[in-house]
Amino acid sequence: MPFREINSKMVEARITPGQTLFSQRGAMLAYTGEVAFTPSIAGGQGGVMSMIGRRVAGEAAPLMTVEGDGTVMFGHGGHHIQVIELSGDTLHVEADRLLAFDGTLQQKPVFLGSQGGVMGMVRGQVTGQGLFTTTLSGHGSVAVMAHGGVIELPIAPGRPVHVDPQAYVAHHGDVRNKLSTALGWRDMVGRGSGEAFQLELSGTGAVFVQASEEKL
Numbered sequence: 001m002p003f004r005e006i007n008s009k010m011v012e013a014r015i016t017p018g019q020t021l022f023s024q025r026g027a028m029l030a031y032t033g034e035v036a037f038t039p040s041i042a043g044g045q046g047g048v049m050s051m052i053g054r055r056v057a058g059e060a061a062p063l064m065t066v067e068g069d070g071t072v073m074f075g076h077g078g079h080h081i082q083v084i085e086l087s088g089d090t091l092h093v094e095a096d097r098l099l100a101f102d103g104t105l106q107q108k109p110v111f112l113g114s115q116g117g118v119m120g121m122v123r124g125q126v127t128g129q130g131l132f133t134t135t136l137s138g139h140g141s142v143a144v145m146a147h148g149g150v151i152e153l154p155i156a157p158g159r160p161v162h163v164d165p166q167a168y169v170a171h172h173g174d175v176r177n178k179l180s181t182a183l184g185w186r187d188m189v190g191r192g193s194g195e196a197f198q199l200e201l202s203g204t205g206a207v208f209v210q211a212s213e214e215k216l
Contacts, residue, residue: 033070173205
């Protein structure tokens with residue numbers, strides 16, 4: 001069920017009987033045909049813990065389940081939308097940047113502290129982004145949101161990419177992440193930008209970076 005880009009801020013998806021799509025609440029702009037939208041308590045295929053993770057990450061509502069027979073157009077807040085196709089691999093994406101995705105994809109919340117230790121928690125507290133991110137794996141399409149457009153930067157062995165945590169959107173591949181600071185602990189108070197923090201991604205894969213540091 002691939003998404004078709006209508007323009008840089010709108011995508012559409014064809015829904016057929018027996019297929020399921022998940023979207024962020026409020027993402028539906030318009031639809032044709034017989035389509036139903038219901039709150040997804042399970043939050044996709046990640047179970048109840050997935051919804052809990054999204055709540056802790058600061059999201060006020062669960063995902064919506066989209067089913068039926070028709071065409072649905074999605075967008076949210078005038079944000080730029082990037083469509084990412086998965087072919088059996090895993091995508092890590094900030095939970096609040098997830099617009100919609102195929103119901104065939106397996107969803108799981110990831111606690112950033114488990115990837116970056118204490119610094120993973122610092123990233124959530126200081127940069128203002130959630131302590132939870134989301135992984136989507138399998139075959140299907142994902143639509144993510146960003147400010148000012150998105151660029152995909154390759155990550156290769158021996159050539160890590162450093163990203164401002166607030167400009168980070170998503171990454172895929174065999175990638176490790178590590179948050180470092182260029183300032184002392186006293187200097188970090190009240191600073192959440194790339195001048196204070198750098199997210200280092202190393203390994204093999206790619207990272208999606210937005211043009212603006214503005215939060216969604």
